[in-house]
Amino acid sequence: MDSIVNPTNIPAVHTTSISDVVKDRSDVVSRENRSTVGETIVEDPRISCLDVNVYYGEKPAIRQVGLEIARNQVIAMIGPSGCGKSSFLRCLNRMNDTIPACQVTGKILMDGQDINGKGIDTVLLRAEVGMVFQKPNPFPKSIWENVAFGPRIHGLAQTKKELDEIVEKSLIQAGLWDEVKDRLNQPGTGLSGGQQQRLCIARAIAVNPEVILMDEPCSALDPIATAKIEELIDKLRLDYTICVVTHSMQQAARISQRTAFFHLGDLIEVGETKQIFTKPLHHLTEDYITGRFG
Numbered sequence: 001m002d003s004i005v006n007p008t009n010i011p012a013v014h015t016t017s018i019s020d021v022v023k024d025r026s027d028v029v030s031r032e033n034r035s036t037v038g039e040t041i042v043e044d045p046r047i048s049c050l051d052v053n054v055y056y057g058e059k060p061a062i063r064q065v066g067l068e069i070a071r072n073q074v075i076a077m078i079g080p081s082g083c084g085k086s087s088f089l090r091c092l093n094r095m096n097d098t099i100p101a102c103q104v105t106g107k108i109l110m111d112g113q114d115i116n117g118k119g120i121d122t123v124l125l126r127a128e129v130g131m132v133f134q135k136p137n138p139f140p141k142s143i144w145e146n147v148a149f150g151p152r153i154h155g156l157a158q159t160k161k162e163l164d165e166i167v168e169k170s171l172i173q174a175g176l177w178d179e180v181k182d183r184l185n186q187p188g189t190g191l192s193g194g195q196q197q198r199l200c201i202a203r204a205i206a207v208n209p210e211v212i213l214m215d216e217p218c219s220a221l222d223p224i225a226t227a228k229i230e231e232l233i234d235k236l237r238l239d240y241t242i243c244v245v246t247h248s249m250q251q252a253a254r255i256s257q258r259t260a261f262f263h264l265g266d267l268i269e270v271g272e273t274k275q276i277f278t279k280p281l282h283h284l285t286e287d288y289i290t291g292r293f294g
């Protein structure tokens with residue numbers, strides 16, 4: 001049987017608690033200033049966003065976001081409900097295209113290529129930039145089929161044996177293989193919530209993505225399943241760039257190297273996670289992480 005993960009054994013990326021934040025600093029930027037502060041630029045960007053706006057009809061949900069996302073890093077996106085985290089995340093693999101009222105402007109470059117440019121195949125883009133949602137959503141098919149589906153439609157395997165190999169490798173990477181290897185033909189929907197979420201991660205990995213977007217991937221999970229996913233995210237960043245939206249500041253501190261704080265559609269601050277949680281530059285960031293609103 002798989003050993004139970006002790007949540008306290010999660011590799012702590014940063015251990016600073018929010019209560020350590022220095023109060024009443026005179027160097028923080030005023031609440032009224034809404035232009036982004038911090039380090040929006042990185043040395044080795046996988047994704048570069050420039051002046052990104054998202055509108056639903058006339059109403060802007062994201063305004064003028066400029067942000068670079070580094071290779072092999074986890075960036076956490078935090079901020080109060082309705083501030084536009086999911087809307088921004090969906091820009092990165094053009095999932096907003098599926099919402100009729102939604103319009104995205106600005107430039108998003110992935111490895112220098114404009115993802116909104118002419119000739120971009122959104123099916124291929126969404127394989128390269130995979131997505132894992134808040135609620136695990138396996139297909140109503142077997143565990144094997146859930147993982148094999150993507151590689152098959154993208155022609156990544158010629159034979160059943162090759163598909164089997166991709167399925168096994170993806171399930172191993174998602175930390176699920178040992179729990180399901182004897183029941184690959186059973187429905188994915190029959191797994192526990194945490195297992196289903198790891199199955200969805202295996203499904204995303206199976207098509208060789210570059211980037212994985214996760215929108216509150218642990219919010220429907222118990223602490224043990226959450227710990228497993230967090231451990232997995234830390235391992236996966238060695239191979240992928242990962243963007244995680246989370247309402248848990250402890251989770252952001254544990255799993256990410258950089259954090260972006262959104263507020264009412266503006267990217268207020270971005271920087272190294274440790275800096276954001278110990279010495280935020282903006283008053284609104286400080287107010288949010290110290291629980292003054294949210």
Ligand SMILES: Nc1ncnc2c1ncn2[C@@H]1O[C@H](COP(=O)(O)OP(=O)(O)OP(=O)(O)O)[C@@H](O)[C@H]1O
Nearest residue numbers: 056061079080081082083084085086087088099101
């Ligand atoms: N499909 C939609 N149609 C119209 N407005 C939308 C749609 N999706 C989001 N919005 C609006 O855009 C704004 C940002 O929403 P979004 O879901 O991106 O926020 P969020 O930060 O992810 O919130 P939460 O933390 O609650 O998930 C909100 O005002 C929301 O009402």
Ligand SMILES: [Mg+2]
Nearest residue numbers: 085086087215
């Ligand atoms: Mg959301």
